Structures are given as C-alpha cells and as structure tokens.
Amino acid sequence: MSQHQPSDLPPYRAVLVVDIKDYSGYQGVEHQSLSEQVPEILAATFARIGRPEVWAEKSFHDSTGDGYAVGLDPRRLPLLIDPFLTGLQQELAGRHELATGAAARTPVRMRVSLSVGPLTDTGHNLLGDGKGAHRVEAHRLVDAPALKELLERTNPMLTFVAAILSERVFTDVVRAGYTRVQASEFTPAEVRIKQYQGTAYLYLPRSSGDALANGLVPGTAPVTSPTETPPTPAAPAAEGNRSRGGMGDLHEVSGTIIAGNDGAVQTGDGQQIIGDPGLAVHNSEFTGGIHQSAPRRKRGRRP
Secondary structure, eight states, X not given: OOOSOOOOOOOEEEEEEEEETTGGGSOHHHHHHHHHHHHHHHHHHHHHTTXXXXXXXXXXXEEOSSEEEEXXXXXXXXXXHTTHHHHHHHHHHHHHHHOXXXXXXXXXXXXXXXXXXXXXXXXXXXXXXXOSHXXXXXXXXHTOHHHHHHHHTSOTTTOOEEEEEEHHHIIIIIITTOSSSOGGGOEEEEEEETTEEEEEEEEOSSOOHHHHHHOSSXXXXXXXXXXXXXXOOOOOOOTTOBOSTTSOBOOSOBSOEEEOSSOEEEOSSSOEEESOGGGOOOXXXXXXXXXXXXXXXXXXXXX
C-alpha cells in the first residue's frame, strides 16, 4: 500500500486553446500585434454570440506566443462548441473583409482545441494555475497534424477556423446531445504527438476546398449518430445465384435454398425450397447459394 496521503482532486475546467496558423511565417515585427489580437478576438467572439459574461468569468488564461489558453467552467462546454466556433469563424471573416494591404492577402486563421478535466486553479490566475494532463492534452491537440492538414486543405479566404475536440468532450457533450451540432458533423482522427496518443474529433464551422470535396479526413467516414443508419448498397447477384421462375434475383440469402422443378416452398426456418420439399437438405450456416435438385422420380413396380 502506498505511504502517500491522498490529495484532493483539482476542480474540473474546460480548456480552450487557440493557435494562429503560420504564426512563424509572419515577420517578427508583427508578432507582438498578432499575440495581442488573440484575446481581443476571443472577447469579441463571445460578445458576437451574445455571451460576453463567459469571457469575463474565465479563470486561468495566458498567451502561448502564437495563441492563447483559457480555463472556463466545464458547464460552458456546449456553448464553446456551438455557437462559439461559428462565431469565431464569423469574427475572423469579418475582420478579413475590413483588412487592407498585406493583411488582406494573409488573413488570420486559427486552430482551436477543447479538452476538459481536473486542473489546478486558485481562481487568481497564478503561475501554477491550469496545470494538469488535460491542459497538456489541449496543447497537443491544437498541434495535431490532422488538424493542421485539415485547415491547409480549405480555402484560406473562406474557412478561418478548424477545431478539434478531445474524446471526453465529444462523448460528454456532442454525443450526449448537449449541442445543436450533430455527432455526424465530426470526423475521428488518431493523434500521436510526443508522448500523447488518443482519438480526437475534427470539425469545421465552415467547410471549403478539398475538405468540402473529400471530407475532413480523406478515406475516413464521419461519426454516425445513434439515430442514423448508414445506407447499405445492395450487392449484385453473382452468377449462379439466381432463382428460377418468377422469383427474381436473390440477394444476401441466409439458410438453405433448394431449387427443383416444382414451386417454391418456405420451410419456416429461414430456408426456401424450390421443388419437392422432400429433397430439402437443412444447412442453417449456408449463405448466398442455391442448391438445385433434380426432379424426384416416381417409384413404380418393376416389370
């Protein structure tokens, strides 16, 4: 048994982290201005969606150089997904429309991550606040290659935000139905960066470019909502698997089907007999084939 005394669990906090795309591509003289813009943009976004008090109630918060990290009440997570992400997309788009000169050619675009879990928090934004595994997770997710590639595959003049949710946030908030955004609007992605490994969920408040044409992760299907059933295309009938008479093609047949020269007979146990029922050979594991029987000879007296 461990000799250590148990510690109190830190309070749960939602962690919002944003990073400016291609921050290092800007000239050094622009870095201070860009860094100062980020909290201003976030505050303006909360005002845009009619919830300025959420920004005012933030606990720990600090600049990451090319972005910003904020700790919030986890009850705000549904709002941080919707309408916040759409609001941030609109805020950045609006600023781009007003930009002139070089700023008009290089719009500010952001990657956003959301995580949740126990984190240190005194409520006074001290240096030791906001520490814990889920803060690390949020920073790993915002740097995930899948998220960077996703934003890269969109039109830079149309899509300004690409987001990624931790599995916990997605399960507890989106999958549980606490947002207007549906689970099927997200696509899972495996994230492996440094010591972090896990499944996260990608989302675009506005899709464009190759992401619109080929999906958020090419070759990966979006999440299926519990109420949705993905369509299953009918398999074409293979040669030799066609029924006789007027029954048409048989697809995905389970049970034994016996074909003879008489009419079809339904045995009641998932098997169909076409011909003489006496010739049925039971085989419940058989799938997709048709056994064709020869006509049954009538017995007669020998001459």
